[in-house]
Amino acid sequence: MKAAFLESSTLFSNALLNNLLPSHTYAYVSGGDPSVIPTLTYDELRDFHKKYYHPSNCRMFSYGSFPLISTLKFLNKEYLSEVPDGSDYAALSKVPSEVRWDSERKKSIPCKTEQSSTIAVASLCNDIRSVxxxxAMSILNELLVGSKDSAFRTEILKSGIGTGYAPGTGYDAQTRDTFFSFGLSGLDPSDFDR
Structure with missing residues (x-):
């Protein structure tokens, strides 16, 4: 896990998510903060797992060339039928919509690995359940940043302010509240306002 935070792009993406969605689960490092993990006891880990992890709040994926019905029967017999009702787990793991801010917020994250800087502007969008x-946002994302001929690439990158897109640029539909982020990397900090 420690190696994941050696890349400044990973640090940047993680900080963007943690600061854009600060009220609940997304405010934390999903795999655990490497500097804190060594302080976690086995009992704390076990209690956390027992409290939040249950088949009622998970998704199971399978792939390959095998009979689906017999696989589902196996999962039910060997796994799902043996667990207690999960109604309590659903309430514990519910992710509410992020409260919208009244004004912009700025956050600076220092990183010692690069000489240039990265900046992003992000905004919360729709609830992921709105198909x-x-x-529509996924299509808009393709038009704005998704290709070499997209609107933002042709106008903003040609300006020479930055050398490329910042990590996390584009529409992200992996969180309860989706968001759109646009950023540039390879900037001189004096160009941030520009």
Whole structure:
């Protein structure tokens, strides 16, 4: 896990998510903060798992060339039928919508690994459960930043302010509240306002 935070792009992406969605689960490092993990006791880990992890709040994926029905029967017999009702787990792991801010917020994250800087402007968008809006935003994302001929790439990158897109640029539909982020890397900090 420690190696994941050696890359400044990973640090940047993680900080963007943690600061954009600060009220609940997304405010934390999903795999655990490497500097804190060694302080976690086995009992704390076990209690956390027992409290939050249950088949009622998970998704199971399978792939390959095998009979689906017999696989589902196996999962039910060997795993799902043996666990208690999960109604309590659903309430514990519910992720509420992020409260929208009244004004902009700025956050600076120092990183000693690069000489240039990275900046991003991000905004919360729709609830991920809105299939129509999520689909429309995905199309808009392609038009704005998704290709070499997209609007932002042709106008902003040609300006020479930065050398490329910042990590996390684009529409992200992996969180309860989706968000759009646009950023540039390879900037001189004096160009941030520009």
């Amino acid at each position: 129509h809006e999520t689909f």
